[in-house]
Amino acid sequence: MCPLGRSRWWALGFVSLAGAATALTVLVQGSNLLPGELAVARWLAEDPLPVAVDISEALGVGLDGRLAPLIFFALLPIVWRAWGRYAALTLLVAGGLTFVVRLAEFPYRPRPTDDLAWTLAVRGSSSYPSGHVVYAVLVFGLLAYLASRHLPRFWLSAVMVSVPAIIVIAMGPARIIDKDHWPADVAGGYLVSLPLLMGVIWAHVHLMSWLGRRAPRVYSVLGGKSAG
Numbered sequence: 001m002c003p004l005g006r007s008r009w010w011a012l013g014f015v016s017l018a019g020a021a022t023a024l025t026v027l028v029q030g031s032n033l034l035p036g037e038l039a040v041a042r043w044l045a046e047d048p049l050p051v052a053v054d055i056s057e058a059l060g061v062g063l064d065g066r067l068a069p070l071i072f073f074a075l076l077p078i079v080w081r082a083w084g085r086y087a088a089l090t091l092l093v094a095g096g097l098t099f100v101v102r103l104a105e106f107p108y109r110p111r112p113t114d115d116l117a118w119t120l121a122v123r124g125s126s127s128y129p130s131g132h133v134v135y136a137v138l139v140f141g142l143l144a145y146l147a148s149r150h151l152p153r154f155w156l157s158a159v160m161v162s163v164p165a166i167i168v169i170a171m172g173p174a175r176i177i178d179k180d181h182w183p184a185d186v187a188g189g190y191l192v193s194l195p196l197l198m199g200v201i202w203a204h205v206h207l208m209s210w211l212g213r214r215a216p217r218v219y220s221v222l223g224g225k226s227a228g
Contacts, residue, residue, distance in 0.1 A: 014198045021191035028128055028184050029107045033118055040183045041116050044176045056174030059167065060132070068135055075143070083150045084223040090146070090204045094138040097196050101134050106188075112179045130181045133189025136171040140164035141197045145204075 027034060048056075063071065072095045080088035108126040110119045147160035172186040181189075211218050 010198065010202065014195050014202075017191055017198070018195040021188065021195065024184065024188050024191055025106060025128075028109060028188065033182060034184050037183045038116065041112060041176055041179075044173055045112075045116065045179050048177045052173070052177055055170055056177040059136075059171055059174045060178050060180065063132055063135060063171075065131075072139060075139070079143075079146065083146055086204075086208060086222040087146050087150070089222065090200060091139070091142055093203075094142045094197065094200045097193075097200070098131070098135045098138050101129070101192060101196075102131060109182065109185060112182055114179060116179065127181050127185045129188030129192045130172070130175050130185045131189070132175055132180075133171050133186055134193040136168045137190060137193035138197055138200070140167045141193075142200060144168070145201055 061067070076088050076091060079091050106126060106128050109128040111127040113119060141164065144161045144164040147157055147164070151157035151160055172190060175181040175186055175189075176183060208222065211222065
């Protein structure tokens, strides 16, 4: 059995999410909001709980375009020291994919105004998919996986998995509460990044055994058992 569960279910999840991401990307190429988007945006943004506002502001500031790279590069040596070169390399790949997503050609959608009005999209400042969500899923989602895989103590593992998982889950609603994204932008962020995260995790699980057979020197450098 695959360490991730049955391989066919993993593959089915990957294909389903990738298909949903493709379908949503096609749908948002229209010139207006999708049905229900405005209602959801108003529900979340116009009368949120004070704690939700505080969380959304903290996530928005803490993972904005300037601080997010600094946080990422600060995490790399921490992960290297805690879980080894291979885990740090995997995190580097996941972080690199956030940059790849930013370069991809997605539909141009305008960001919400303060009164949640739909305006004209400006090329170069598209709202789809939410970059904050993509970053949270790929970077903090992978951190949650690595913590669950490497930490032996249950309580420590629970904490180290829960914190990044909460960031991943909370990031989407936070972007709508802050009126920085429409609901479809947030959904697109999750649907685009989750298959990428699944691919990174699948490679993390399988690559070392492949390297052990085909490239033992690389296997050793990355921290395989033969390195000791």
